Amino acid sequence: MRSSGKVYLLGAGVQDRGTLTQQALNLLQQAEVLIYDALVEDDLLQYVPPHCEIIDVGKRGGKPSTPQGQINQLLVKYCQQGKRVIRLKSGDPLIFGRAREEVEALQEAHCAFEIVPGLSSAxxxxxxxxxxxxxxxxxxxxxxxxxxxxxxxxxxxxxxxxxxxxxxxxxxxxxxxxxxxxxxxxxxxxxxxxxxxxxxxxxxxxxxxxxxxxxxxxxxxxxxxxxxxxxxxxxxxxxSPQSSPLAGKMILVTRAADQASTFTTLLEDQGARVIEMPTLEIRPPSSWEGLDQAIAQLPQYDWLILTSANGVEFFFNRLAALNQDIRHLAGVKIAVVGKKTAKFLQQRGLQPDFIPPNFVADALIEHFPASLPGQKILFPRVETGGRTVLVEELSHQGADITEVAAYESGCPAAIDPTALVALQQGKIDVITFASSKTVRYFEQLLSEAVGSEKIPHLLENLCLASIGPQTSQTCRELFQRVDVEAAEFTLEGLTEALVNWANPEKP
Known part of the structure; x- marks a missing residue:
């Protein structure tokens, strides 16, 4: 009788994760057990779910490695436990691998399996x-x-x-x-x-x-x-090196945990290699009470201000949790900061009534399209650690602003090991920061891992790149410098700034 588990003998391609097939990516994202070889890029481990058990069987010629018989036993054991098992091999699983022994062991134990082709290094x-x-x-x-x-x-x-x-x-x-x-x-x-x-x-x-x-x-x-x-x-x-302006550059992208990085795609399109390092954990606020009360009174507000994609997501998810939808916003105008925030709002079926130039909160105050005295404004925001200038200045100009916690952000428990090793080995050319919090939490994680006294040495030969003035200010505060700042305060703008930095001779 077959168990409900299944083993996938999966080819990872070469060390450029762009050679990973879409089928392989989908299966990695559903893995319950991952058993992988030494030549598999560690960067691929970020795609497996947090609950996935990861086992390194490190088979490399001339070095100590897990015996093939033991690997066979692992595959059978986890499959018979009903697990979805990914046997991850570099290149293609059927080219100069030990797939035959593994398949024969699975067949003998009546375990289901599937071959997932990969791009061979040959x-x-x-x-x-x-x-x-x-x-x-x-x-x-x-x-x-x-x-x-x-x-x-x-x-x-x-x-x-x-x-x-x-x-x-x-x-x-x-x-x-x-x-x-x-x-x-x-x-x-x-x-x-x-x-x-x-x-x-x-x-x-x-x-x-x-x-x-x-x-x-x-x-x-x-x-x-x-x-x-x-x-x-x-x-x-x-x-044709001219076609890839960031070719040969390894870029460390600091980002929120569990969020796919559009920025990574933008950089890879320019030829860069990217390591993503989670430096923010986004989670619900300590209490929904303030936001729930505001949602119950939405028709009383003139404006809703959203300054981040997280604000959009948490606000509308809470709206849905309270059995409300966008019709509840009839008569309420929406102002957003940044193209990314506007895009997330548009995905909810709404167009912003106002996007300030320069894509920063200060510009929202300067260019607000209505007379502020008497305006009732709802501002769902991060619970702690956000800038206060927006609330203070709108209030100073006569607006009646209600700020409520829509989400919270915090520092991950530990630094990503792949990112740490790359930094220690001097493989990183650029570190990017898209907010002041990513700068602060990056510094905190690195200090906890290696000690604050070693940070200047780790960062001295690489470029620190910032999305805008506030983020740059935090870089200078903690690292005494910033090397690249985006002219347009968006991910696209930061990508363009890095391309210009890497190719200074081009107009």
């Missing part, structure tokens, strides 16, 4: 390095092979193939070169080695059979892909 790595595997004139065929045991291969036959793609051959490069030359390949025959394909650390060496060993002497090449063939000479033809 295909992705050459493409990411600008090397085509086929060409009308230079390569009519290619072969993919494992080179961890060169002595067992038929080099006479392999030497006749136009293009060779060798996996797991980094430690055996001298033997590979020797075998190919012994079978008639000229010393001038092109070779490329692509290490850490798709990661910020990707590196490519291009040479010939005569000099590639010398060019990589002293380098620990694993993990790498070796490409042998005339197509290597086409590398420059297929590279």
């Amino acid at each position: 295909l992705a790595a050459p493409a990411l390095a600008g090397i085509p595997l086929t060409d009308k004139y230079l390569s009519g065929c290619f072969a993919v092979l494992s080179a961890h045991a060169p002595a067992t291969l038929n080099w006479q036959a392999l030497a006749q193939i136009d293009t060779l793609v060798l996996l797991m051959g980094g430690r055996n490069l001298p033997q590979i070169v020797e075998h190919l030359q012994n079978q008639g390949k000229f010393p001038s025959h092109p070779v490329a080695i692509i290490q850490n394909a798709g990661s910020p650390d990707q590196q490519t060496w291009v040479g010939t059979l005569a000099d590639i060993v010398e060019k990589t002497a002293g380098v620990a090449l694993s993990p790498c892909i070796i490409v042998v063939g005339e197509v290597v000479s086409l590398q420059n033809t297929f590279q």
